[in-house]
Amino acid sequence: MTTEFEPGHRRPDPGLSAIMSERRQLINLAYRLLGSLADAEDVVQETYARWYAMPRQQQEAVESPGAWLTTVASRICLNLLGSARARRETYVGEWIPEPLPERTELINSATVDPADRITLDESINMAFLVVLESMTPAERVAFILHDVFRYPFADVAEIVGRTPAACRQLASSARRRIRAAQAPATPTAQQADVVRDFKQAWEARDIDALIGLLDPNATAVADGGGFANALLHPLEGGEEIARRLLGFASNRPELTLLERTVNGQPGVVAQEDGVIVAVTAFDVAGGRIKHIWSVLNPEKLRPWTTN
Known part of the structure; x- marks a missing residue:
């Protein structure tokens, strides 16, 4: 599997514009590694904090700032993936990766920094x-870096x-x-x-x-956190x-479903009183739905809602 991304092994000037030009690459990498846009943003912020904490002389000695930033961000993600397993053992209910809207559907998209946008491809669909x-943290990092971002082993x-x-x-195991x-x-x-x-x-x-419409062996997961x-x-x-779906519908008569793109694929969002309260992704095979993933945790619906 490949995407448009290329390894950051070029030699840009270590000035602000060159360093910040790596931001979109880092956001895309961290989201795929962590499955959380909020965590990805924190990782990128921490990565830049470490860069600017270095003396100027050390910065200038870095042969490839892009590669340095990617290495640091990946290592932070690797550590977070290890601790995430422990955190999710205490998570209430099932944990589902944070769903992403299509760029054109982002709330206040005109004010969203293009560097903070996730490139939508097959490596971020919900099933993937x-x-x-x-996967183990090491499997996930090795696979994403090599197969998705094309970094050499x-x-x-x-x-x-x-x-x-x-x-x-x-990567082979992954x-x-x-x-x-x-x-x-x-x-x-x-x-x-x-x-x-x-x-x-x-x-x-x-x-x-x-x-x-549902496969006889279909599964449905809902993440309310x-x-x-x-x-x-x-x-x-x-x-x-x-x-269960119809029982839920009867208990929420004001709920409205809207067709939307979820992580690059057809999905639906549920609105109640004009507020998005759930985002649902589907895995379709053979003309039937095999898996349903519904995110109700409001912390994970941040990209879909107004402030």
Whole structure:
């Protein structure tokens, strides 16, 4: 898997403009490593703080500031991934990566710094990010740096603190996880049709239509983070999911569903009194929905809501 990103192994002037030009690359890298835009922003801020804490003489001695920033940001992410496992053991309910809107759908998008925008590609769709969550921190960092950002294993080894051969094995293990979890790709237009049919069936309270759209072995996960009365455990089975969805709809009659792009793929958002209260991503295969991920945690809905 590749994206438009290239390793930062050029030799820019270490002045402010050259250093800040790396910001978008760092935000994109940190989000993919952590699955959280808020955490990614914190990592980038800490990375720049470390750069500017160095004396000017040390800054000028850095051969490639872009590579230095990437190395530091990646190491911070690696440490955070290790501690995140412990934090998520105490998280209320299931944890889902933070959903991202399409750039054109960002609230107040005119005031959003382009350097803070995430490039939407297959490496940030929800299904992909969920698989990344199953990896060890070292696997995730090695895979993202090499397969997504195209860093050579020699550079990855320096960041991860292992040999290039070990990093090659880590990335290979990560690829096997991806292949085992991924279904054949469904064209975006077909995904959009299925999501639209789902929305219409939900609005019509048509349980038979919902069951027909859901894979018999479908799963549904909702992340409320303790802020919302969400599912504490995943739901399994198309019929059970359909019944729970309609039960939820009957308890929230003012809820409105809107079709939106979620992490680069067709999804829906739920509005109540004009406020987005949930963002849902889907995994569609064979014309049916295999997985549903709904984020209700308001802390993770920040990019979707007004201040």
